[in-house]
Amino acid sequence: MSTALPSTNSSSKRHYVDPTPFDPGTTEPIGTENESFYRASSWQLMWWKFRRHKVALAAAFVLLLFYLIVPFVEVIAPYNQTKRHGDFLYAPPQQIHLMHEGRFVGPFVYPYKFTFDLETFRRVYTVDTSQPQPIRFFCQGDAYEFWSVWNTNVHLACPPENGTMFLLGTDRLGRDMFSRIIYGARISLTIGIIGIAVSFALGLLFGGLAGYLGGWVDHVIQRMIEILRSLPELPLWLALSAALPPNWSPILVFFGITIILGLLDWPGLARAVRSKLLALREEDFVKAAELMGASKQRIIARHLIPNFMSHLIASATLSIPSMILGETALSFLGLGLRPPVTSWGVLLNEAQNLAAVQLHPWLLFPMVPVIVVVLAFNFMGDGLRDAADPYH
Template identity: 40%
Template sequence: METRSWWQKLKNNSMARFGATVLIIFYIAVIFADFVAPYDPLAQQPNGSLLPPTQIYWRGADRWRGAEREFIGPHVYPTIQGPIDLDTGRQEIEVDYSRPAPIRLFVRGSEYRLFELSIPIITSLSFDGEITMREQDIFPGIPSDLHLFGTVGPASPNAIAADPTIGEATEGEDAPEAVSISPAYINLLGTDNAARDVLSRLIYGGRISLSIGLIGIAISFPLGLLVGGISGYFGGWIDSVLMRLVEVIMTIPSLYLLVALGVILPPELNSSERFLLIILIISFVGWAGLARVIRGEVLSIKERTFVQASRSMGGRSLHIITRHILPQTATYVIIAATLSIPSYIVAEAVLSLIGLGIQEPDPSWGNMLSAGTNASILVLNPWLVWPPAALIVITVLSFNLLGDGLRDALDPRSLQER
């Protein structure tokens, strides 16, 4: 009989590996959002509201003067909102093709503090491609301004580019004034109605949306496991008292409770503190359903031979519950946990719609998705809706794939194969 470790079985499951890889990438991105995001999520771009995703050019495109240019590498042009077409309702955009701005990795942008500490030594690429070393104090308060990617420049008005390798220009040939005074931004997912970069808000918003489920299960699952295990193992009056308490908690309507909490919470709390407090309270209520299921599992497990043997050898009740009985419920607990984390993410979106979640201007996937309630946004500005919706769907699917893999790997009946 060959014994295979659960870790080996999990690695052999390609779908579980895919789910775990996606989640690792997501969590790394949101943890280091200050570095990964190209812009501050609250920064507004001048004349840049509701811009579509920025088009990236590889060859010079000086359409303003009609000249063709050679390959100059990835770059973008200053873009602002233009007039609205009264016939179609679509907003025209104005592009200054005379001022290309190169796209570079490891560029300097808005200041931030990573984990409230600055990075001691930063290695980056300068604008001319040379490696530079920048030393900073590690004490809080010293900001860092290095971002993963962004644009270099653009040049000042009346100049052609921030990079001398990009074409030639004649002084005095000004681009249209409204465009030339605007810098070039790279908005890979466009901008919202407040002229903020959608990609940056998605990355920062993931901190809230991806941490909600972890906080929820970290509170509700230990309570549900412990109460359900004690109730099912001891039975009698302990079981009756605990189950009556569980039934009372399960009768509390969650929506009305949320509305009541939204009214009584102190108004001076910011949206993140307010929502975190709501999640904490709801988690203390949400363990009841898990406790009932665990109680039923324990009732059947406690009569098995290995439990009776441990009891006859003098094992204490708490030791038997935590070391022998509850581990046997791992299959159900893993499934419940992987389904609960996505449910918290979806709940955050619902709470934002009714005004109890993260509120503007702070970003989260939920309040960004609420833009979809406007029919004109769905038709004219779909880039405001599909990115947060896609991230929620991908995250939920990844958790489910990982949960299925863990269920198969940790199932006690499948740990041994002939």
């Protein structure tokens, strides 16, 4: 009895093919350079995808510059926000020049001279181009209290000796608009961060309870969200802002407006948290944590929320512009922050007079940083949302 030998026909031969290609110039497989990709955390993957979004990256850089100004507004602003120049009421912006009569002088401004028009009862400003006045840098100017700790007078840039430097003009009291916009950045930018912190905490709390517990808790929270979202937002802002006591200090008004904005913004975030928890609470790792005796609070805080925290950050970033616009709208209407607090909305409140805007259009300059910051937050939020999407 003979045993059949395996056929040596080429058609029946099985060839092993290495699925990992090799680079002829090296002894390492090409696939190993992607090893870091497979070992990367979700935050690293999110950063790598966000880095490819050039518009969002540029918007993040713009926002970084704005928020770097916040701790150093006294140093950057050439004047104190309350300093008045009685001889320069509604003075137009002064231009910065580098060349004078064909020679390089450096950054300087030409001084203003004004005459009073008896027919229109207006000041007429003329530029004296015969006397260039160099701008001083890293100099001593108006005194201020830095971070409420040090008394100093050091500024990044100062007006010329015995001269003026009104880069964005002055208001009805002769206060420098550029300095007041710089000071206003501190309030307008921080109110968005504090407001979203309040909204974020409430959204995580109520959304987490509704999504994980379900049942009657979910029904009660959903009905509460529906009631809040059915109310007109702007009239509700106005009503709550008008209810703040008029004798409150500016700091209390600031925190009151912040809490109002946060209380009215959390329902959208809570619904996003609820939908994510409903999708994740049936996963195997949740069941394993329950079998190991983990409490509901621990499961939500340590296992569920970290799995979609990147999505929450993207949603929160898109909510900050609404906070800034809300404060600006309330202050513009006179129901938000009030002087002596300076914000972009308070500065725009002076632009309600159409006659003043027609004669002095530089009063609308505080609108420019509002537009830039809101657009930057929206572009960065779009980039973060795309980066946090695993299917994008």
